[in-house]
Structures are given as C-alpha cells and as structure tokens.
Amino acid sequence: MLPKRLRSFIEDADIPLSLADAQTPDMPLVLVNAAFERLTGYLSEEVVGQNCRFLQGNTDQPEARSEVRALLSGRADGQVVLKNYRKNGERFDNLLFLFPIEIGGKLAYFLGSQFEATGEDTLSDSAARGGYLKAHLATLQTDTRILKAQTRRTTSESIAIAARTLVTLSTTRGAR
Ligand SMILES: Cc1cc2nc3c(=O)[nH]c(=O)nc-3n(C[C@H](O)[C@H](O)[C@H](O)COP(=O)(O)O)c2cc1C
Numbered sequence: 001m002l003p004k005r006l007r008s009f010i011e012d013a014d015i016p017l018s019l020a021d022a023q024t025p026d027m028p029l030v031l032v033n034a035a036f037e038r039l040t041g042y043l044s045e046e047v048v049g050q051n052c053r054f055l056q057g058n059t060d061q062p063e064a065r066s067e068v069r070a071l072l073s074g075r076a077d078g079q080v081v082l083k084n085y086r087k088n089g090e091r092f093d094n095l096l097f098l099f100p101i102e103i104g105g106k107l108a109y110f111l112g113s114q115f116e117a118t119g120e121d122t123l124s125d126s127a128a129r130g131g132y133l134k135a136h137l138a139t140l141q142t143d144t145r146i147l148k149a150q151t152r153r154t155t156s157e158s159i160a161i162a163a164r165t166l167v168t169l170s171t172t173r174g175a176r
Helices: 004-012 034-040 052-056 062-074 123-144 155-175
Strands: 018-021 029-032 078-085 091-103 106-116 147-149
Touching (some): 004 029, 052 078, 062 078, 062 091, 091 123, 106 123
Antiparallel strands (some): 018 029, 018 106, 078 091, 091 106, 091 147
C-alpha cells in the first residue's frame, strides 16, 4: 500500500516525480505526477505499469543504464544523465535523480525526479532540486515514522555528484 503522505507529496509537487515499485519484477511505475506528464508528454495512464526505460526510445546508452542499475541494486541514491524522448519525439537530456524508499525497514519504492538539463540550467538549479528532494523525503520520514527514505549520501555529496554529472554533460555538448 502506497502511504498517503508519499502519494500526496508526489501529486502535489511541481517538479516531475515518478515512483516505481521496487518489489515487483522490472520495477514498473506506480505513480507519476502532472509535472512528469508535462515534461514527457505522456499521461499517467499511458505509463503506469511500465518500466520508465521506454523514455530512452531506441538509443544505445549502456553506460548510463548500468549506472542506473548499480544505484538500484545498491539501493543507493544518485543522479544519472539519460538521453530521453518526449511523446512527440523531441529529444531531451534527462538528469534523473533516484532515491530508494524503505517502508518498515524494507526497500519498497524508488522515487525518480526527472530534471531537464537544457544547457541554460545552472548547476545551482540541479543542486537545489537535489536538496529540495532530500529535505522533503527527510520530512516525510520524520512525519510518518513508517516511511523511511534512506539517503546514504549526505546532501553535499549528492550535490557534488550532480556537479560532476553536469560538467560531463557540458563537456559532451562542447565536443558535439
Ligand atoms: C523511479 C524510476 C524512474 C526512472 N525514470 C527514468 C527516466 O525518466 N528516464 C529513463 O531513461 N530511465 C528512467 N529510469 C531508469 C529505467 O527504468 C531503468 O532502470 C534503466 O534503463 C536501467 O535498466 P535497464 O538497463 O534494464 O534498462 C527510472 C527508474 C526508476 C526506478
């Protein structure tokens, strides 16, 4: 059962959020919010039940995917940049934040936040996103007691990862 507070946190957020069931094989999405729908062009009913990799289309990005798999299997939070496509076929660089969520001491969900890295976005935008999510997950954790959002890295470490990711992204861009 999806805790009510987690559901309303996701539904009420104005940044894209997506929740995948970590206990079901291939981690299907169980909830996405309106901001996710606006970013990707897909409606909730079109994506719930599917693994979120459909946003990658036919791209070949084994390194980014294995970084994601490492976070998921390590039950760790972190960020990965993925090439994604909106429903209308338009490509975008997705700086994906992932956070494991434990309920009653067991890994229950992964929360994802999709951040469009357009090039105009500054590092502080993405760092602010990471900080915002961590702070809210911590609040949910203390508020509910049943919900334990495990964040194994400190916020500053997480921001450092976001920084490295964006530097990589801009280097890649420059080389193109
Ligand atoms: C909550 C959650 C949200 C995700 N959101 C995205 C996303 O927006 N775009 C994307 O390309 N992959 C996303 N993924 C990652 C893919 O679902 C998948 O885990 C990744 O492609 C690595 O696995 P694979 O190599 O089996 O495809 C998300 C994963 C989770 C758990």
